[in-house]
Amino acid sequence: MKCFVFILLLTDLYIPDFAEHIMVTPPRTFLRLAAFALSLIAGGASSAHAQQSAETLHQRATAAMCSNCHGTEGRTVEGSAIPSLVGMPKDYMLLQMKAFKDGSRPATVMHQITKGLTDAQVNTIANYYANTKR
Numbered sequence: 001m002k003c004f005v006f007i008l009l010l011t012d013l014y015i016p017d018f019a020e021h022i023m024v025t026p027p028r029t030f031l032r033l034a035a036f037a038l039s040l041i042a043g044g045a046s047s048a049h050a051q052q053s054a055e056t057l058h059q060r061a062t063a064a065m066c067s068n069c070h071g072t073e074g075r076t077v078e079g080s081a082i083p084s085l086v087g088m089p090k091d092y093m094l095l096q097m098k099a100f101k102d103g104s105r106p107a108t109v110m111h112q113i114t115k116g117l118t119d120a121q122v123n124t125i126a127n128y129y130a131n132t133k134r
């Protein structure tokens, strides 16, 4: 998609006042159409990348519900009573979330939070923090 925007920007740079001349300069119209078609092909080639980004976005959005207390991207300020989550190993996170949920790890708030989450959500969140660099 970046490529797509880039090519459109380029055609705009090389064809100033495109909208005004659209009726009188058919070759330029053709050029722009060709560039558009090219960018679609380039966009198709990078669809695997786009899918990866969608998955990353989904992870980020799900994990964002923790950031009120654990900080943006799970980074708390130094000296905070609330632990950081960024870079937390997935297995450790899953174990803690389970322990909060079943009450085997005492908590002030996390037992409540975990009750509202499905296993799939916890898994997504654990992946996000494990794969985010400290």
Ligand code: HEC
Pocket: 063, 065, 066, 067, 068, 069, 070, 082, 083, 085, 093, 096, 097, 106, 107, 108, 109, 110, 111, 113, 117, 125
């Ligand atoms: C309302 C504030 C709040 C929110 C929101 C919150 N947490 Fe917590 N979290 C805490 C507190 C406080 C603790 C310390 C344990 C306790 O007292 O509940 C904690 C502890 C933890 C721990 C244990 C860390 C360790 O080092 O053992 C994990 C893991 C954790 N939270 C994950 C999450 C995840 C994942 C989310 C988002 C789904 C989340 N928390 C949302 C406040 C919060």
